[in-house]
Amino acid sequence: QVQLVESGGGLVQPGDSLTLSCAASGSIVNVPALTWYRQPPGKERELVARINIHGDTNYEDSVKGRFTISRDNAKNTAYLQMNSLKPEDTALYFCTADVWEDGGGEHRLLNIRGQGTQVTVSS
Secondary structure, three states, rough: OOOEEEEEEEOOOOOOEEEEEEEEEEEEEEEEEEEEEOOOOOOOOEEEEEEOOOOOEEEEEHOOOOOEEEHHHHHHHEEEEEOOHHHHHHHEEEEEEEEEEEEOOOOEEEEEEOOEEEEOOOO
């Protein structure tokens, strides 16, 4: 069974940095895309950053220049380096992944989501 696990969240002060990780595990052939989302309290989720297997990225406007998404294909892991954090970055951060799973000789494409990690930015 393919799973995604996020880590790295916490309570930080404005201006601080955090690095989140999103690791996929299981019978994985490859991971075409990994996407970070966030859901602030009482609000809809929003896409934060996305990276494909070639390293192409895109970002939500409010995080451009502050957040950097990267990945380690050998580890099927994506990272979100967050700098100059602001109180409005407070949210549950979770990742989703498009994953080709090896199902015992058959490959199937899954879209899976992790449980998320809480990021709170407060003085």
